[in-house]
Amino acid sequence: MLEKTYDPAAIEGRRYAEWEESGAFAARPDSSARTFTIMIPPPNVTGSLHMGHALTFTIQDTLIRWRRMQGRDVLWQPGTDHAGIATQMVVERLLAETQTSRRAIGREAFVERVWRWREESGGTITRQLRRLGASLDWPRERFTMDAGLSEAVRRVFVTLHREGLIHRARRLVNWDPKFQSAISDLEVESRAIKGTLWHIRYPMAGEEGKFIIVATTRPETLLGDVAVAVHPADVRYRGLIGRSAILPLVGRRIPVIADEYSDPEKGSGAVKITPAHDFNDFKVGERHGLPMPSVLDREARIRLDEIRENFSPLAGVADQEFLESLAGQDRFAAREAIVQKLSELGLLEKSEPQLHQVPHGDRSGVPIEPLLTWQWFCNAVELAKPAIAAVETGRTEFVPKQWENTFFAWMRNLEPWCISRQLWWGHRIPAWYGPDEKIFVADTAEEAAALAAKSYGRPVELRQDEDVLDTWFSSALWPFSTLGWPEETRELKRYYPTDVLVTGFDIIFFWVARMMMMGHHFMHDVPFRAVYIHGLVRDQHGQKMSKSKGNIVDPLELIDRYGADALRFAIVQLTGPGRDIKLGPARVETARSFVTKIWNAARFCEMNGIRPDPEFRPEAATLPLCRWVLDAANRAIGEATAALAAYRFDEYAAACYRFAWHVFCDWFLEFAKPELAAGGAGAAEVRAAAAQVLGTLLRLLHPATPFASEELWEQLGYGPSGSLIRTRWPEPVAVADADSARAELDWVVRLIGEVRTVRAEMNVPPATPTPILLKDAMPTTLLRAERWREAIGRLARVSEIRALVGAPPRGVAQAVVDEATVILPLAEIVDLAAERARLDRERGKVGREAERLKQKLADQAFVSRAPEEVVEENRERLAAAEAELARLEAALRRIA
RNA sequence: GGGCGCGUAGCUCAGCGGGAGAGCACCACCUUGACACGGUGGGGGUCAGAGGUUCGAUCCCUCUCGCGCCCA
Secondary structure (H helix, E strand, O other), rough: OOOOOOOHHHHHHHHHHHHHOOOOOOOOOOOOOOOEEEOOOOEEOOOOOHHHHHHHHHHHHHHHHHHOOOOOOEEEOOOOEHHHHHHHHHHHHHHHHOOOOHHHOOOHHHHHHHHHHHHHOOOOOHHHHHHOOOOHHHHEEEEOOOOHHHHHHHHHHHHHOOOOOOEEEEEEEEEEEEOHHHHHHHHEEEEEEEEEEEEEEEEOOOOOOOOOEEEEOOEEEHHHHEEEEOOOOOOOHHHHOEEEEEEOOOEEEEEEOOOOOOOOOOOEEEEEEEOOOOOOHHHHHHHHOOOOOOOOOOEEEEEEOOHHOOOOOOOEEEEEEHHHOOOEEHHOOOOOOOHHHHHHHOOOOEEEEEEEEEEEEEEEOOOOOEEEEEEEEHHHHHHHHHHHHHHOOOOOOOOOOOHHHHHHHHHHOOOOOOOOOOOOOEOOOEEOOOOOEEEEEEHEEEEEEEHHHHHOOOOOOEEEEEEOHHHHHOOOHHHHHHHOOOOOOOHHHHOEEEEEEEEEEHHHHHHHHHHHHHHHHHHHHEEEEEEEEEEOOOOOOOOOOOOOOOOOHHHHHHHHHHHHHHHHHHHHHOOOOOEEEEOOOOHHHHHHHHHHHHHHHHHHHOOOOOOOOOOHHHHHHHHHHHHHHHHHHHHHHHHHHHHHHOOOHHOOOOOHHHHHHHHHHOOOOHHHHHHHHHOOOHHHHHHHHHHHHHHHHHHHHOOOOOHHHHHHHHOOOOOOOHHHOOOOOOOOOOOHHHHHHHHHHHHHHHHHHHHHHHHOOOOOOOOOEEEEEEEEOOHHHHHHHOOOHHHHHHHEEEEEEEOOOOOOOOEEEEEEOOOOOEEEEEOOOHHHHHHHHHHHHHHHHHHHHHHHHHHHEEEEEEEHHHOOOHHHHHHHHHHHHHHHHHHHHHHHHHHH
């Protein structure tokens, strides 16, 4: 017997363990079935399950379970990402608690410590994914720092280097002073900061008392200025181009140059050019062949070593003592000191508050500093070409399609990808330096040594590059490295390319684009045929969830409170095309009601002896009720399947919801009650059909609500424990003359609806049954009424159904159903005025509809130009409206 | 500044050339033999605004207003 209420906590753990232990999640590389593959976006090994995970993994699991039920050989590849910076930060924090640091214990011990941390704490997220019900093929779990994946990383690096697609260069990069590492431009987010625009006077060389005024938000980088730029068309400065200004505080002469980068509208129209500390200035510097002295070090403190020799004392403009006092100062302290000094020297024209965009490290949260350093770069421009082509030709398709624009916009404007990071946790760059800094790139130290020995003609001591690779470098290989590449494994042959990648738009650039590049280059095919982009999860008010706002909703808490199925169903319901979803506890509570409803419907079935009947042949069903519900189930199957195929999770959920609640429960089970009570052959057929349809429903629901559906599947005897997950997705069954069954049941439903409405509006107490009289009913209608007497009686509280013979009694309420007028003799209780008002309202509504249609059909332009079927449809609607209108008017006359 | 998207019932959202929809919330009634995490009935919308195309526009085009996001 099923429990009175569904208790998710009592069954979820057990059901999941049963699936996992029985191998239900396992791919079947030896089978001949068509494959269906999804690579999990590997969550950070440091992570714990948040709402974004709940969304993306629910969607993936829904697809996976659906395709698995369709008989596909499904591979859902699990794994985690080593997440360079994030993980290093976590372990550094732990070290700080024990009064030590990464530098104190050294690289080797630190890396070992991270591995140990990963052994102890890295499994959190995978445990939590099990709570959600994710049917991942766990024995295949990979980690981006695994031996195999690391080998793939080295192989890719070495290959790309050999092909000239990876090289080392000294370039301006985004430097994070907190992590003291380069970061990629994607890891930089610009934030609006209230700052100050300072207007500084640069004295013109050899022209006492004359100045050129430059406007800047970063006076501390002034020390590294190498020019002042003005727009070539700016008449204010035309005379100054080619002359020299004196750099305040440093005393160096710098040229005034003409460059279109300078915006006459902004500030004073003249800008200082500091190539080593600004990306735009860097380009100006390159165009004009200017020097590029650095004045900030790796911790963003002032350094003078590259400008000291250019110092040239000048009274009232530059004094050495002040300049030296800046050395080693933090950038912000230096800014204050410099502004103060300029003000004292009378070189500060003015300052004005200004809101401007300042680049920040997305993880460190500190302003990033463009810095000239030696780094490794990957030629993304070249690698992007086939990836772009793949999307252009539709080899890979984005869903929704609009994201392709975003993808193209980014892919067509790529900068070299800086792939080196000055961290310790990650894949160490397989490059070694000889005594003269010659570079040897190889898979292993031994191979590098061999290369070096050959190069130098003798064995030499090599030093490996200290840097590690950007975490996204290894993630980019995920779709093939997890399958065993560079080995030619059967998995690699069988499961690459994968079917669909499911992810949020925020990592299209970080990850999707890079997988496309690497996939093409090394596998010569796209990594996935479709990219399904879902929205972000927001709180119920549409706010982005964040710790600082305190509006985080914890999926595990929701699972504890409402069950995993409720959370999953809520997510599936809300996931429409390309929209963020707003998810609060109320939505999950509502979804739980649905799961409970299913549970109770199944309980009713169980109580009424509804068990699957292997002998039942749907095509042989004779009762209209059975044929009707089987047909409705067929349509639900069609809708749900089409919705899933189109990634319309909202429509899939709606199809299941509508069918389960508003067809199966609201009507079918209610109609079934009298049949079941009557017993006999009719009851037997209803039981068998009910079991058939409930089985279909459980199968349709399984991808969204796996736990409850699996539990019911077993308890109601559909199959052995844990077998629903392996059961075939339902197909429509043959139903004899479905049209007539549909016509009949639709009529019954409408009749009951009309009677209920009239009764409710006439305030007939539910406890008082009323007879109904059918006026002008055709014989077939009267036969129908007779067949459904029992059900109509129960559901519409009707005591008796008769054909009206002769004149209607006084004091009636009336309604129109097709050709018949339904008359409720309510002499004792009816309020004639109220009934007249009600009928009048109805007549008005139908009359307006008829009038509108009549006008439309009278319009020559419409009739001649609109498609014939549209015109015909309008004619039919008009005829129906006019007939109903006539009956309503007759009804009104009767009670006048 | 450039690009993308969104403004449809109180809320959350479907629909996207021919009858304005769902869920929740709301109101009224109901402890009917699976379910009050329930049942029945009901109210509620110049589909942001203005033009245009069309026989016909919530839907296509243009502009305006408002709100997001991404890139400068």
